[in-house]
Amino acid sequence: MQEDRATIAKPTLRERQRAAVRAEITAAAMELFLANGFDETTADQIAARAGVSRSSFFRHFPTKEDVVLGSFTSAGERVRDGLRARPADESPWEALSHAVALLLSSFVNDPERTLRAQAMLTGTPSLRARHLEKQLLWQDMLIPDVRARLGHTHSNGPDARARALVIAAFGCADAAIQEWVQADGDADIRGLYADALAAVHTPE
Incomplete structure (x- = not known):
């Protein structure tokens, strides 16, 4: 060490x-x-x-878009590190959903500023487009770790499960964020995220 x-x-x-x-x-x-x-x-x-x-x-x-989104790469790395820190015996979906929840910390810690920033992000087409590009990079960053939790390696051939789980988890976070912004921040962002997760995943 x-x-x-x-x-x-x-x-x-x-x-x-x-x-x-x-x-x-x-x-x-x-x-x-x-x-x-x-x-x-x-x-x-x-x-x-x-x-x-x-x-x-x-x-x-x-x-100008890079000023707003420059920190998003590090946010993706934080999610990846959070995923790797989850217990090894957690299911891939549970570990991933907890890791993606790290993106919501500012919504709780600084809701007023975050609301204004998110409203700007969702309401500006150029920013929204670049944000989606960043999310694609996040997905590629996380997929290898989710595949490992699934017991899949490249030698096993194509397998869409890990990509589907990552896309779904980020989709749930996006859905919660958009509903939170439309409610002018007058909602429980973590509750919205939990509801979205429950809507797309049936516990095993």
Whole structure:
């Protein structure tokens, strides 16, 4: 274990500085997006609010959509890590549904800001499209672990079960989120998610 910790590379000063600048740009952008709307906010306005040049903004974020969705890759990794941490004797569906529930933590911890962000996400076509692209990446990230829980390997040939389970779990989360947004946050997001899970899966 000590060897493993020793071999983990620490971020360099340059990497830490880059991460700090990205965080400042993201914070500035989200303030403007939530106050003025995504389409109405320009890259120049974000750069000015963050105290960076326009060219610096685009070095860190190729598009405005990337500012909003930049953290979604790490969210997918958090779900994958959560799946791997579930007990080995849990069924694939149970382990997966618990892992995907990690995406809902901000809905409980910071509901007002999350509601505004989700309303912007679902109401902006370009953001919605990019979000769906991110979810496809999440699915590919999780499928190998679900296949392993199913006892399936590539040598067994094609098997759609793992992909179907992952798609279904994310679909349940999306359904809960959309209902929560339509209710203006006046609903139990975890209860909505549980209802969605129950609707698509019959306990064994």
